[in-house]
Amino acid sequence: MKKLLKASLLLFVILVVVSCGRRETGELTGVMDRPSWKGINPYGMVYVPSGTLHIGASDQDISNTYVQRQKSISIQGFYMDETEITNNEYRQFVYWVRDSIAHSYLDHYYENDEGDQFIDWEYEIDWEDETLYDLYYQGDDRFAGKKELDVSKLVYEYEWFDWKAAANDKGRSPRNSFINRKKVNVYPDTLVWVRDFSYSYNEPMARNYFWHPAFDDYPVVGVDWRMATAFAYWRTKLWNAYQNDRGDGINSEDFRLPTEHEWEYAARGGQDLAPYPWGGYYTRNAKGCLLANFKPGRGNYPEDGGQYTVRADAYDPNGYGLFNMAGNVAEWTSSAYYANAYSFVHDLNPDIRYDAQDDDPEAYKRKVIRGGSWKDVAHFIQTGTRHWEYQDTTKSYVGFRCALTFLGRSINDF
Numbered sequence: 001m002k003k004l005l006k007a008s009l010l011l012f013v014i015l016v017v018v019s020c021g022r023r024e025t026g027e028l029t030g031v032m033d034r035p036s037w038k039g040i041n042p043y044g045m046v047y048v049p050s051g052t053l054h055i056g057a058s059d060q061d062i063s064n065t066y067v068q069r070q071k072s073i074s075i076q077g078f079y080m081d082e083t084e085i086t087n088n089e090y091r092q093f094v095y096w097v098r099d100s101i102a103h104s105y106l107d108h109y110y111e112n113d114e115g116d117q118f119i120d121w122e123y124e125i126d127w128e129d130e131t132l133y134d135l136y137y138q139g140d141d142r143f144a145g146k147k148e149l150d151v152s153k154l155v156y157e158y159e160w161f162d163w164k165a166a167a168n169d170k171g172r173s174p175r176n177s178f179i180n181r182k183k184v185n186v187y188p189d190t191l192v193w194v195r196d197f198s199y200s201y202n203e204p205m206a207r208n209y210f211w212h213p214a215f216d217d218y219p220v221v222g223v224d225w226r227m228a229t230a231f232a233y234w235r236t237k238l239w240n241a242y243q244n245d246r247g248d249g250i251n252s253e254d255f256r257l258p259t260e261h262e263w264e265y266a267a268r269g270g271q272d273l274a275p276y277p278w279g280g281y282y283t284r285n286a287k288g289c290l291l292a293n294f295k296p297g298r299g300n301y302p303e304d305g306g307q308y309t310v311r312a313d314a315y316d317p318n319g320y321g322l323f324n325m326a327g328n329v330a331e332w333t334s335s336a337y338y339a340n341a342y343s344f345v346h347d348l349n350p351d352i353r354y355d356a357q358d359d360d361p362e363a364y365k366r367k368v369i370r371g372g373s374w375k376d377v378a379h380f381i382q383t384g385t386r387h388w389e390y391q392d393t394t395k396s397y398v399g400f401r402c403a404l405t406f407l408g409r410s411i412n413d414f
Contacts, residue, residue: 045079046321053265069342075265081401083312083323084219151187158233188222189394196396219329219399225391228400258403260335260368267383269319277318277325292327326381329399330369337366337388365391373397
């Protein structure tokens with residue numbers, strides 16, 4: 001009897017230990033130790049809820065190209081920067097690249113337990129160290145004897161995963177077949193202010209626009225499509241590193257350029273078929289004041305308050321709280337430009353992309369830009385107007401802002 005009792009007690013203890021170790025209850029409960037998720041509210045971004053949009057021209061198709069045929073689509077909710085990326089925000093990226101290169105020159109590294117090397121940002125950079133001389137212009141490249149950073153050295157490598165190619169491959173190829181890498185020079189092309197205009201004096205803008213504090217809160221320009229994409233990749237890594245340091249776990253999604261239809265949906269500010277972000281049919285309010293920074297009339301550039309660009313938060317925001325979705329600078333999107341795209345894109349989160357290579361034909365490198373700019377007439381600042389630029393070109397009137405896909409049905413679910 002005692003032996004039977006001891007055996008029963010031992011079996012009970014074993015069952016309790018096993019049960020505690022696996023934490024099973026006999027019921028289907030899912031994995032219990034999953035990290036919690038409450039969503040994020042990124043600084044400087046606003047939430048754009050899911051909804052339906054009627055895309056297409058909101059006014060006469062003055063070019064008669066029929067590239068904006070009417071179509072009803074649905075867009076998943078996302079976050080978008082409330083302003084265009086400013087000079088000072090982009091400068092944070094440039095300085096990070098500059099400092100990371102300096103740290104690598106000075107061999108400021110540490111190893112983790114797996115033997116991987118990382119930059120040790122705790123080290124101070126001695127910019128007078130002879131090791132860093134190669135980062136400055138030398139000899140005949142120096143101007144007026146100044147010690148200036150050679151911006152051609154500011155190169156950053158970013159990555160992207162070709163999800164569509166991987167999906168079509170169906171597991172036949174190794175994973176690295178779909179991982180792409182590209183090195184880009186991240187310093188803005190400041191000479192666009194001279195190159196874009198013949199017989200026009202714009203050298204002061206070329207010399208001052210990116211670095212002078214007077215323009216810190218103005219939208220960055222002289223950034224091509226790949227530079228904007230690299231910025232979004234860096235911003236994602238910056239956020240993830242911050243989250244890991246805080247122990248907050250996983251991020252929701254990657255920062256990226258918006259698709260052209262996300263951009264149009266956000267620009268309308270919740271007012272379907274609105275020709276302008278403020279919802280009206282005219283570029284002036286009841287008092288006769290212009291509502292955006294563009295080229296009014298026959299070329300009265302300063303009438304709207306800005307000879308060139310203006311602050312990224314100038315004028316009133318639209319219904320979603322987004323500034324300058326019309327005018328100031330046109331904005332890169334992730335979408336490839338095809339004139340007949342509206343006839344075949346899906347009505348659920350429509351997206352058309354093509355990763356053009358350097359040796360591809362020029363027509364393959366066209367990317368959609370939206371919103372019009374400070375140098376454009378009113379037609380180009382309408383919410384439904386499509387236009388394009390080559391992905392490897394830089395302009396004094398094209399900038400960008402980022403988007404971030406929202407995970408969940410609505411922000412009100414949390």
